[in-house]
Amino acid sequence: AQKITQTQPGMFVQEKEAVTLDCTYDTSDPSYGLFWYKQPSSGEMIFLIYQGSYDQQNATEGRYSLNFQKARKSANLVISASQLGDSAMYFCAMIESLFLFGGYNKLIFGAGTRLAVHP
Amino acid sequence: EAQVTQNPRYLITVTGKKLTVTCSQNMNHEYMSWYRQDPGLGLRQIYYSMNVEVTDKGDVPEGYKVSRKEKRNFPLILESPSPNQTSLYFCASGGRDQPQHFGDGTRLSIL
Numbered sequence: 001a002q003k004i005t006q007t008q009p010g011m012f013v014q015e016k017e018a019v020t021l022d023c024t025y026d027t028s029d030p031s032y033g034l035f036w037y038k039q040p041s042s043g044e045m046i047f048l049i050y051q052g053s054y055d056q057q058n059a060t061e062g063r064y065s066l067n068f069q070k071a072r073k074s075a076n077l078v079i080s081a082s083q084l085g086d087s088a089m090y091f092c093a094m095i096e097s098l099f100l101f102g103g104y105n106k107l108i109f110g111a112g113t114r115l116a117v118h119p
Numbered sequence: 120e121a122q123v124t125q126n127p128r129y130l131i132t133v134t135g136k137k138l139t140v141t142c143s144q145n146m147n148h149e150y151m152s153w154y155r156q157d158p159g160l161g162l163r164q165i166y167y168s169m170n171v172e173v174t175d176k177g178d179v180p181e182g183y184k185v186s187r188k189e190k191r192n193f194p195l196i197l198e199s200p201s202p203n204q205t206s207l208y209f210c211a212s213g214g215r216d217q218p219q220h221f222g223d224g225t226r227l228s229i230l
Contacts, residue, residue: 035218045209045221091162104150106164106177107211107219 003027004092004110011115013082020067021077021113023092031098034075035107036066039089048090051075052098079115087117121146125210125222132200133230140195140225142210150213151193152177153185155206156224162209168193200229 005024013019025034036048051059051066059066067076079086093107123144132138144151152167154177164177168187182204184196193212197204205228213219 033218037221042223043207043226044223045211047218047220050218093162104169104213104215106152106167107154107162109162111161 002110003108004094006090006092006110006113008113009111011113013079013115013117015084015117015119016081018078018080019082019115021079021090021092021115023075023077023110025073025075025092025094027073027094027096029096029098031096033095033098034066034068035093035095036064036075036077037091037093038086039091039112041088045091049077082117084117084119087115089114121220123210123212123220123222125208125225127225128223129226131228131230134201135199138197138200138227140197140208140210140227142193142195142212142222143191144193144210144212144220145191146212146214146220147190148212148214148217149190150219151187152211152213152219153183153193153195154209154211155179156209157206165195165208200227202229205229 032053034051038046049059049061049064051068058068063080065078089112091112092110095105126141149170153165154162156162163179166185168174208225210222211219
């Protein structure tokens with residue numbers, strides 16, 4: 001079974017509007033971390049935001065926020081006020097066994113969502 | 120500035136010619152890892168290292184070697200590259216309770 005599922009292969013959004021990129025995950029581990037990375041066409045992988053499974057509040061980083069719904073096992077990324085430079089591939093990823101390994105474990109990636117921001 | 124530096128960024132080479140992709144981080148991270156990214160397959164872990172002289176296989180280690188003689192460096196070695204190793208490679212490093220940061224990637228083409 002897929003551990004990380006991103007059901008939207010591609011998304012379009014108008015500049016300055018908000019957009020939500022979906023991510024659901026599957027784990028029986030009680031301690032895990034969820035990440036979002038951005039990959040522009042130039043290829044680099046840029047860390048955006050992190051949510052731990054025991055964090056009480058949803059993570060926010062500037063225009064990025066993570067809508068974490070633990071019972072539904074979803075960790076959607078919300079980008080507010082989209083900009084042209086937000087056009088990129090976005091990956092949701094998970095690390096399991098956080099209490100055991102800290103951050104010393106492999107990232108499990110979803111297939112990604114390609115976001116296009118239109119002027 | 121916190122960085123993970125990979126070299127080269129791009130490489131075209133031929134089957135069987137040994138190559139090394141270097142990775143260096145300046146964040147004193149203990150954990151380092153190599154991933155490859157392929158269309159339709161996403162990112163998969165090749166090897167990882169928990170600390171100096173401690174390395175282990177990831178999900179797709181065949182055809183690769185690594186070493187970790189110093190904390191900051193984690194080179195990826197392809198002893199006898201083959202065309203199925205044509206891919207985009209990423210080095211990543213992370214500390215305890217810190218997100219993993221990636222290098223800018225190495226596009227490798229093996230003819």
